[in-house]
Every structure is written in structure tokens, then in C-alpha cells.
Amino acid sequence: MPAPERIPPRSLTALDLLTKGELKVRGQVREASNAVLYCSVSYEGEEAHCVYKPVAGERPLWDFPDGTLAQREVAAYEVSEATGWGLVPPTVLRDGPYGQGMVQLWIEADPEQSLLALVEDEEPGEGWKAVGFAEVGEGRTALLVHADDVRLRRLAVLDAVINNGDRKGGHLLPTADGHLYAIDHGVTFNVDDKLRTLLWGWAGDPLPADALSGLASLSDSLSADGPLATRLAQLLTAAEVEALRGRVEALRGAGRHPVPSGEWPAIPWPPV
Template identity: 55%
Template structure:
């Protein structure tokens, strides 16, 4: 099953979850699972609330709900960048359940490469040194869906857009995952997708932002209040208004680290 397939949300909400393994590189408990319902099966990621690591700046037990809120924002805007995501009971209690995305092998959209091997047309973000001390550069593809993801991250105030969170699906789509530390009321944008900073937002991003702003005044606002505080929903609307008024991709803040560490 792929993210856009009909019935994906129903499968995630009502399917039987069987834990098959754990993604050990994740900061919080992240379980790889099979899920099945009425003869339909798929793989999913299950993150139980009880497995969330406490953070100094995000309230305890809220990360799963923020993942769902990020999905709701993506869908309301028409970005289509977050795999179907729900909050439901699971084998280890309530948690976030998200459809697994199969990715292309050796076809990353974010990379660290030697300075003389930047792929043609890619955007350079940061020059540094690799683990051997050789000059290297953090780059990402100049891909239209990655560009939309940069706008989406600015809207949801993503504090942790690592390179490994940008997935190039086997079906050709681009998806972002791991949105647990998003949608804070304070500015916390940290991302590897700075390649368009200061450039004009593309028309599809502007149209998505307008749809999102309209939704926030309607049903979407009520849905988000199930997962976020009123101050956080209000800050989301303010970020949308600010982006639409500026019409350009934002620049990093001098008050907050601009790139997550590690970057992948």
C-alpha cells in the first residue's frame, strides 16, 4: 500500500498491529510493524507515547499528536508530503501510527559530498569537513516536491528536518517523516533544506498556503486543537500569514541553530 491509496487511513486506524522490529537509530521508541485489516496488509511505524524521550522545550507526551497534526496540515494545504498518520491504541499503549514508505535505493535527495562533486543543479547549503577532515558540502536536490517541503517545514516550524527524514519513494513521490518536534509556538526552524532561502515562493506553495489559511478558520482548526494548544494553533496561523505576506522562503534565525545535529 502506498500513501495515496484509498483506505490507508482506515487500515491504520482499525488494523491489527504486530511489532516486527525496532528502528534503533531513532531518539524515541520507534517500532516497525505489520498491520492488517480485512485481507489488506501493509507496513507501518508505531511510536508509543510512553516511549517518548522528555524534552526541555516540548511538553511530555505530545510528540505523537504533533506528528498527526503535521499530517493534517499537509493534507489541508494539499502538500501531500506526510504519509498517512493517526493516533490510536497499540501494543504498548496509545501512539502515532504512520504508513511505511518504501524508498529508492541510492537515490537520496539530501547528501554530503566533496566540494568538487556537487550534482548538477543541486543546491548547496553548508560547507564543512567530513569525518576524515576533508572539505565537504551539504547539498539537496532542486526538486519541486523538496521545494514544497521547505515551505511546509517553515509553516509547521519543524525543529528537526534531517536529511534522513526526506524520503524519495519508489513510486516517485517525496515524503517527510519524523515530525514530533514541530508546531511549537516559539520559532524553532531547523532544517537541511535552506537551498532556496530568500527566493520567491513558487505558485503551488502560495496556493497551498492559502488553502491552509482558509482551513485554519474552519474544520482544520478544531482538528488541530485535539493535538496542540491554542497558542500553537494561533502561531501556526501567524506563520502562514507571515509567509504569504513576505512571498519568499525564510532565512535562518540568529537566535536558534539553523541546522539539526546530526544532519542525518
Template identity: 50%
Template sequence: MDPRDPAVPELLLHGQIDVTGRLVDASNATLFGTISADGVEAQCVYKPVRGERPLWDFPDGTLAGREVASFLVSEAAGFHVVPPTVLRPGPFGPGMVQIWVDTDDEREYVDVVAPKKVQQGWIGVLRARGDRGEPAVLAHADTPELRRMAAFDVVVNNADRKGGHVLAGTDGNLYGCDHGLTLHVEEKLRTVLWGFVGQALSADVVEALEKLRAGLDGGLAETIGEHVARREVRTLIARVDGLLAAGCYPEPSGHGPAIPWPAF
């Protein structure tokens, strides 16, 4: 099912969830299954709140809500980089439910390659060494879609933009997943998309941020406040204002690691 099908939100909210497997590499309980209603069926990801691993810097039991709040931010801005996501009851209690994104293995946006194999139109982010000491470069594509995702990550303060969280959908669109570590009041931005540092925001990104800012004044802040703390909403507003005022992508803050580990 196309993630952007208009029927998806209603299906996610009211469909029956049948869990068929678990994504074992995930840090928190991440279940895979089907969701169905009125003869319509799709694949989905279900993350029950009770399966969230406690973290020292994020309040317990809040990650599912942060995923939903990040989706709301993405939609309000028109970035559309987060697959439809809801918070609802499920087989193992309340949790985040998100439509599954089928990916196109022929399209890549982030990779680790030898220095001489960085593709034209890609930007090197980090030089490193492989398991055998060979030089390597973490690089990402320079595309409008990825620039929008990078701006989205700044405003939601994404602490976990790994390369594996950048999904090339078979529908031709770019998506991001795993937004549980977002919207903290402290600077937490950890991402593999640092290649745009210092570059001016494109006109479409500025327009999206202005649309988001207007939405926050028009009731979106209250809706997001159902999922995160009020001060986290206030800090979100401040980040949007700050990014618009700067007009360019920020540098790493220097307070902690700038890239999540592992990077994929």
C-alpha cells in the same frame, strides 16, 4: 502498499498492529511492524507515547500528537509530504501509527559531497570538514517537491528536518518523516533545506498556503487543536499569514542552531 492508497487511513485506524522490530537509531521508541484488517496488510511505524523521551523544550507526551497535526497540515495544503498518520491505541498504549514508506535508493534529495561534486541542479547549504579534515558540502536538490517540503517545514516550524528524514518513495513521490518536533510557539526551524532562502514562493506553493489558510478558518484549526495547544494553533496561523505576506523563503532566525545535529 502505496502510501496514498485510499484504504490506508481506515487500515491505520482499525487494523491489528503486530510489532516485529524496532528502529534502534531513533531517539524515541520507534517500532516497526505490520497492520492488517479484512485481508489487507501493510507495514507501519508505531511510536507509543510512553516511549517518548522527555525534552526540555517540548511538553511531555505530545510528540505523537504533533506528528498527526503535521500530517493534517500537509493534507489540508495539498503538499502530501507526510505519509498517512493517525493517533490510536496500540500494543504498548496510545501512539502515533504511520504507513511505512519504501524508498528508492537511486533517488537522492540531500547529500554531503566534496565541493567539486555538487551536482548540477543542486544547491549548497553548508561548507564543512570531514573526519579527516577534507572539505565537504551539505547540499540538496532544487525540485518543486523539495520546495513544497521546505514551505511545509516553515509553517509547521519543523525543528528536526534531517537529511535522513527526506524519503524518496518507490511510488515516485517525496515524503518526510519524524515530525514530532513541530508546531512550537517559539521559533524552532532547524532544517537541511536552507538552499531556498530569499527565493520567491512558486505559484503552486502560494496556492497550497492559501488553501491551508482557508482550511484553518473552516474548522481545521479546531481539529488540529485536538493534538496541540490552542496557542500553538494560533501561532501556526500566524506563520502561514507571515509566509504568504513575505512571498519568499525565510532566513534562519539566528536564535539557536539552524541545522539539526546530526544532519542525517
């Protein structure tokens, strides 16, 4: 696929372009479990590439209401923005060639940046955090590790907040300019604990100051008349918004990264 045009354009925000622009389907991401279409979007002389996930292409899940994954993707973007971390690419809910769906700015990852690794040693090594052991074939196992990176640490907090049930390595998009984006947030915001992630390297550790600050901003925005609460009421159920508030306050009260519950596999499969 060709590299996308860079955003922001001269006179439009990325959200304006994604919301108002004309969508043209250019291809399909075939390895995805749901329909994911690669598109161009153009408006008033500006153009970018984006991902369009129509609700009609969502596969039913036993533990999420049908036809709600696109709204959850948008809600994850809204929560990310409220923290001030900008971890989720600009994302909107709109009509497209195949009906309503999620439209998200395409992010080109830098292939030179490695955030995950498999190592033969029993210790992760300097600059890495251990996740757990994984089978690598012929009866051999290796230690799965992720980078000890402030960007990933913020993402680990965001995932705990939105109750991400599927944080895999392929969802991490580091860019050449040093930013980290995360994608694929359809299985989030469940009222039941669903957290499954590769980012357990800080489990039980005290939350850093920037995480506590981001959580405080979230708490303010989620007050009954706060801007985030108003927006999320259009995307999630009242019970899901209330559960979100509960997770934010629980993290603030504990002051530590969560640990696996032990009630189900904590790492998604396949991990990448």
C-alpha cells in the same frame, strides 16, 4: 525488514486500515531516539506495514510538553494534507500494544534516488542548492547540497509552516513512483521559532506559485470554523494553533522562503 504491502487496498483507505486494523509488533527501529516499533496492521483481509510510536516511549524534552510528540506527528500529517501536497505518510493517533501512540504507514524509500550530497567544490553545481560546509574528517570540509527539486521546495515551505526543529536527511523518503514523503515530525508546532533544517537552499527566494496556493488553502482551513482548525484543536494547544496561523500569514505576506534567524545553529546535527 520486508517490503510493505502497497496501499490503497481494494476497499479501505490507508487511514481506515491504520485506525481500525490489528497491530502486531514485528521489530524495533533501534537507531531512533524514541521508541519506534515496526508493525503489521490488518483489517478485513487487508494488510500493510506501519510504524508505531507509543507515547510511553517518548523521551522528555526541555522545550516541549511531555507526552505530546505523537499528537504533533498527526498534526503534521493533517497540515500536509490541507496543502494538497501529500508530503507526510498517512498518520493516525490510536491505542496500540503499548498504549496510545502515533501509527504511520511504512514507506519504502528508493535507494537509487539521491537528494543530498557532499561536494568538494565551492559551488553546488547544476541541479543542486548549497546548504553550508560540513566537516568530513582529517581537517577537511565539503559543501553540503540538496537537490533543486520541487518536492523538496514544497517540503521546505511545509517545514516553515509547522516550525520543524529537526529536518534531517534521513527523514526524506523518495519512492520509486516519483513521490517524496517526509517523516519524523515530533518536534514541531512550538510557539517559539525552532526551524532547523537541511533545506535552506531557497532561503530568501520568492515563493513559487504552488507554494502560495498551498498557503492560501491552509489559511482557509485554519479559519476559526475551518476543518483543519477543528482537527488541530484536538492535537495542539490553542496557542500553538494560533502560532501556526501566524506563520502561514507571515509567509504569505513576505512571499519569500524564510532565512535562518542567526540565533542558533540553523542546520540540525547530525545532518543526516
